[in-house]
Amino acid sequence: MAERLVVVGGDAAGMSAASQARRLRPDLEIVAFERGGHVSYSACGEPYYVGGLVDSVNRLVVRTPEDFAARGIEVHIRHEVSSIDLDRREVHVTSLDGFESRSVGFDQLIYSTGSRPLRPPDIAGVDSPGVFGLRTLEDAEVLKREADQTPGRVVMVGGGYIGIEMAEAMIDRGWQVTMVTSGRHVLERTLDDRMGELADRAVREYGVELLTEARVTTVEDRQSDHVVSGDGFSLIADLVVIGLGAGPEVELAVAAGIPLGVTGAVAVDDRQATAVPGVWSAGDCAEARHRVSKLPVNILLGTVANKTGRIAGTNIGGGDARFPGVLGTAITRIGPTEISRTGLKVDAAAGSGFAPVIGFARGTVRAGYWPDNAPMAVMVIADKNTGQILGGQIVGGSGAGKRIDVIATAIWAGMTAAELSWVDLAYAPPFSGVWDLIHIAARRAADA
Amino acid sequence: MAERLVVVGGDAAGMSAASQARRLRPDLEIVAFERGGHVSYSACGEPYYVGGLVDSVNRLVVRTPEDFAARGIEVHIRHEVSSIDLDRREVHVTSLDGFESRSVGFDQLIYSTGSRPLRPPDIAGVDSPGVFGLRTLEDAEVLKREADQTPGRVVMVGGGYIGIEMAEAMIDRGWQVTMVTSGRHVLERTLDDRMGELADRAVREYGVELLTEARVTTVEDRQSDHVVSGDGFSLIADLVVIGLGAGPEVELAVAAGIPLGVTGAVAVDDRQATAVPGVWSAGDCAEARHRVSKLPVNILLGTVANKTGRIAGTNIGGGDARFPGVLGTAITRIGPTEISRTGLKVDAAAGSGFAPVIGFARGTVRAGYWPDNAPMAVMVIADKNTGQILGGQIVGGSGAGKRIDVIATAIWAGMTAAELSWVDLAYAPPFSGVWDLIHIAARRAADA
Incomplete structure (x- = not known):
């Protein structure tokens, strides 16, 4: 009998692992189970579908079960793995349509269940109708139908990436948007205050009413609308969207006895192996090593899911690949303003034993005299003792955001701020000044 | 008496040196002589002034003589240094307006005369009226007046950066543009064939008639128009623009006995010191060390001029700065297509003792399903034996070009293609695919 790989959770990480294992081991039997209605789709594209930029939800599907079947990967959507038996090396699977259950044996298993959205129980009424989250394509379709209604008032609870992207989407659809975040500014987990304040300004300039340091405690469902309230505010909303981040989906792993790490995500080594022989994990549900702090982290990004999935697949396929770590590089936008970041924030840098100093530079995306220009701000964070670059953040107009990749590459290589300068x-002239703002910020960090 | 620094040539390199020396040595007397009518202007912006995007030539002036005077730097425009006497340590200067001459002593001297355009004598009639070059702001003003005439037919001789940017400018002004290059494709000196062919396509798609492997031998001035001809072609033109590149302006240096290097530019060490004590050189007229080949090169770029000028100024000011080298990173555009490159081309890599292999990736700038998308191609060149990245080239739509900086940073840090991947x-989704095309090209180079 052929050796069998079972994939538990068929999005980016799981299907990357499956595809890569298939390339290396044509003999391997591969069976994937996905609870949702789709495998291998772009969750990151969902806000742009809701906002009408992407015209069909099908465009967000990268590969269908049929595409995988053609490569010899058997995919079962709407099939939930209800338990993993490590002793008998089998999973128990339930069809969400037929409700029949069965057991499927495995030789190797990739645990790639992804994340679950945080819907904190301390918000009363958060489960009432008219309150939505955004995670699966099905969620996106539901929200799209809501957005298609006569525009009204929407309250976005949360100021993270989903919050910002959904705010843009709903503004674009003509809705009146209020965003409520408990942070001092939007994207507080990933941006330092100085850059976060620029992000706040961009959010407001795009027409969003933004409440910071405001915690929603109650969502009251009143037939025709909702009242979203907390300490000192009360907002009437036709639609409420919750975007409070997400955590690793580890329920099955815990039940099965696959050990978690300090972050609460599945512990893996740099080959994506868990502590259980033949059981691998990748993507949002797994830990990864931060390349600067060297600490385990649980960063929920599609890039990391694809990369760690590929690493797992190579190793499942008999190769020897090692995941070189994450920087948490990320980018988003609100209207014309691009926001990006990489590496450690100042507080995380200090908490990891560094002596962070900041280099900050403001100017324009293109040459100073360029007519179609936009402001841009760059922050480079470095260690005062060694000069090592620890992190970077950018807020600016069209063309600014992806420049974060230069800082990410410099951090990756262990460069100092002086070297980067x-x-x-x-x-x-259409692209930058003769000294890039990254040069200037890096030099200031080196001199700080 | 105060120590005196004389600046010979007051554009990017010379004035960067002067400004940096001033910061470090408030006591230094600094006198700059510039043959042209402006110091410290953006030559790179000139095509965009001719094209009408930049509305006034004054916007291209970064700093005026008065700005420098306010910092205690004495600037004399339209003053030509006619000779440098290294024994007596003085320069002989002629005012181009009053024609009076004088001698000015120096303790230190920065030789920053820049470049001179190549106007090969083997083109007959190249000096006739109606044939223009583009170098100084005065050239730009002349060409702008020509471009403002009723649009007719312009022939661009040369397929380098100036050629491409002027072609865009003249198309934008409604002219019919023919470009003639002796290369197999445009930008032959900086792009490998595969990317050069994509650049050719972009040039043609923007409406330029492009003749490759065509050498102009004669420009015939016929009262009302010109005939530009060579082997197998004959073009009628109302206006002829020559953009055949440039070489280092070293006439004064040669006459004075300041040694040149193998490239024909002024030889300098990594502190920008020439072989003559107290005499420095920076910018287009000076050599620089290529960071990959380790060979001296003479790359004429504003970025290099600003950086080497700053290095020279730091050392003149008593500091100890060392120029870390060049990659020849450059970017341009033709209409919606961005073209960029860094490091060594394949032939130069082979010529420098490497075993170059290519990783090539094509796709789109943004996520595959993004509506407002554009094609993008990335080439990563690496050494087959060590994996070291040697060069990179990008051709693509809006947002593609500046991504070359990621490859430049990776080369700078000595990374391998596998590491970059x-x-x-x-x-x-609005910015890239989940695997950036740079990842994919790097992986292919690593696997090649």
């Missing part, structure tokens, strides 16, 4: 970066 | 780069 001399790198031969590309210049022409 | 895992760097934590930023992803969101």
Whole structure:
């Protein structure tokens, strides 16, 4: 009998692992179970579907079960793995349509269940109708139908990436948007205050009413609308969207006895192996090593899911691949303003034993005299003792955001801020100044 | 008496040196002589002034002589240094307006005369009226007046950066543009064939008639128009623009006995010191060390001029700065298509003792399903034996070009293609795919 790989959870990480294992081991039997109605879709594209930029939800599907079948990967959607028996090396699976259950044996298993949205129980009424989250394509379709209604008032609870992207989407659809975040500013977990304040300004300039340091305690469902309230505020909403972040989906792992790490996500080594032989984990549900702090982290990003899935697949396929770590590089936008970040924030840097100093530079995306220009701010965070670059953040107009990749690459290579300040970066007037703002911020960090 | 620094040539390199020396040595007397009518202007912005995007030539002036005077830097425009006497340590200067001459002594001297355009003598009639170059702001003003005439037919001789940018400018002004290049494709000196062909396509798609492997031998001035001809072609033109590149302006240096290097530019060490004590050189007229080949090169870019000028100024000011080298990173555009490159081309890599292999990736700038998308191609060149990244090239739509900086930073840090293929780069659907095309090209180079 052929050796069998069972994939528990068929999104980015699981299907990347399956595809890569298939490339290396044509003989392997591969069976994937996915609770939802789709595998391998772009969750990151959902706000743009709701906002009408992406015209069909099908465009967000990267590969269908049929595509995988053609590669010899058997995919079962709407099939929930209800338990994993590590002793008998089998999973118990229930069809969400037929309700029949069965057991499927495995030789190797990839645990790639992803994340679950945080819906804190301390918000009363958060489960009432008219309150929505955004995670699966099905969620996106539901929200799209809501957005298609006559525009009214929407309250976004949460100021993270989903919050910002959904705020843009709903503004674009003509809705009146209020965003409520408990943070001092939006994206508080990933941006330092100075950059977060620029992000706040961009959010407000795009027409969003933004409440910071405001915690929602109650969502009251009143037939025709909702009242979203907390200490000192009360907002009437036709629609409430919760975007309070997400955590690793580890319920099955805990029940099965697959050990978790300090972050609460599944513990893995740099080959994506769990402590259980033949059981691997990747994506949002698994820990990863932060490349700067060297600490285990649980960063929920599609990039990490794809990369760790590929690493797992290589190793399942008999290779030897090692995941080199994460920086938490991320980018988003609100209207014309791009926001990006990488590495450690100042507080995380200090908490990891560094002596962080900041280099900050403001200017324009393109040459100063360029007519179609936009403001841009860059922050480079470095260690005062060694000069090592620890992190970076950018807020600016079109063309600003992806420049964070330069800082990410510099951090990846272990460069100092002084070294970054001399790198031969590309210049022409439509693209940047002759000294890129990254040069200037890096030099200031080196001199700080 | 105060120590005196004389600046010979007052554009990017010279005035960067002067400004940096001033910061460090408030006591230094600084006198700059510039043959042209402006110091410290953006030559790179000139095509955009001719094209009408930048509305006034004054916007291209970064700092005026008065700005420098306010910092205690004495600037004399339209003053030509006619000779440098290294024994007597003085320069002989002629005012181009009053024609009076004088001698000015120096303790230190920065030789920053820049470049001179190549106007090969083997083109007959190249000096006739109606044939223009583009270098100084005065050239730009002349060309702007020509472009303002009723649009006709312009022939661009040369397929380099100036050629491409002027072609865009003249198309934008309604002219019919023919570009003639002796290369197999445009930008032959900086792009490998595969990317050069994509650049050719972009040039043609923007409406330019492009003749490759065509050498202009004669420009015939016929009262009302010109005939530009060579082997197998003959073009009628109302206006002829020559953009055949440039070489280092070293006439004064040669006459004075300041040694040149193998490239024909002024030889300097990594502190920008020439072989003559107290005499420094920076910018287009000076050599620089290529960071990959380790060979001296003479790359004419504003970025290099600003950086080497700053290095020279720090050392003149008593500091100890060392120029870390160049990659020849550059970017341009033709209409909606961005073209960028860094490091060594394949032929230069082979010529420098490497065993170059190519990783090539094509796709789109943004996520595959993004509506407002554009094609993008990335080439990563690496050494087959060590994996070291040697170069990179990008051709693509809006947002593609500046991504070259990621490859430049990776080369700068000495990374391998395999390492680059895992760097934590930023992803969101409006900006890129979840695997950046740079990842994919790098992986292919690593596997090649």
